[in-house]
Amino acid sequence: MSFDAIVIGAGFAGLYAVHRCVSEGLTVTGIEAAPSVGGTWYWNRYPGARCDVESVDYSYSFDEGLQNDWTWSERFAAQPEILAYLDHVADRLDLRRHYRFSAEVVRARFDAGEWVVDTSAGDSFRGGGLLHRGVAARGPGSARQEDRRDRYGVVGHRGGYLPRVTHTF
Numbered sequence: 001m002s003f004d005a006i007v008i009g010a011g012f013a014g015l016y017a018v019h020r021c022v023s024e025g026l027t028v029t030g031i032e033a034a035p036s037v038g039g040t041w042y043w044n045r046y047p048g049a050r051c052d053v054e055s056v057d058y059s060y061s062f063d064e065g066l067q068n069d070w071t072w073s074e075r076f077a078a079q080p081e082i083l084a085y086l087d088h089v090a091d092r093l094d095l096r097r098h099y100r101f102s103a104e105v106v107r108a109r110f111d112a113g114e115w116v117v118d119t120s121a122g123d124s125f126r127g128g129g130l131l132h133r134g135v136a137a138r139g140p141g142s143a144r145q146e147d148r149r150d151r152y153g154v155v156g157h158r159g160g161y162l163p164r165v166t167h168t169f
């Protein structure tokens, strides 16, 4: 299957990337290892998990309607409410139909001017652009998993990076 863009992840960044692609009239598929949207907020459900910036600052600001129809119940929202918010965003913007859930990207390579992305489900997708957590990859290159650390210095957590990947961010 071939698309203008392939987006990896259904967290804050991925959902917005898919929405933006659709808004721009591009064909897009999202690929997410989890069975649903949420990203970090799907995977991290430990007691006490919550955002540490104010909830209103953590929500999307690109759509006034979206902002007006969601009221945060706490100044610093807890994980269940943030996940509920992202579920709401996905439904309101009708984003789920663009996603393959429960599919992990196991390989991405740049071939003949296109990205070829293979998933753990055995599917293969081709795309002119590849976005991982909203970051665009435009050409070939290499980055190993151990080269990539999240901002808290953790390597290889579920919100992490492509294994055995060949790409440039």
Ligand SMILES: Cc1cc2nc3c(=O)[nH]c(=O)nc-3n(C[C@H](O)[C@H](O)[C@H](O)COP(=O)(O)OP(=O)(O)OC[C@H]3O[C@@H](n4cnc5c(N)ncnc54)[C@H](O)[C@@H]3O)c2cc1C
Residues within 6 Å of the ligand: 008, 009, 010, 011, 012, 013, 014, 031, 032, 033, 034, 038, 039, 040, 041, 042, 044, 049, 050, 051, 052, 053, 058, 103, 104, 105, 106, 133, 158, 159, 160, 161, 162, 163
């Ligand atoms: C407890 C906690 C509190 C936080 N508080 C704040 C805060 O207050 N403010 C703030 O700015 N940030 C905060 N963060 C950071 C948070 O991670 C980001 O704000 C944001 O949710 C990240 O969104 P994202 O879409 O970039 O990535 P993620 O939410 O990590 O989503 C990435 C998604 O990509 C999927 N994925 C990754 N690799 C693959 C693959 N190979 N194949 C298929 N799918 C893949 C993952 O399954 C995941 O669902 C907090 C994080 C935690 C855990």
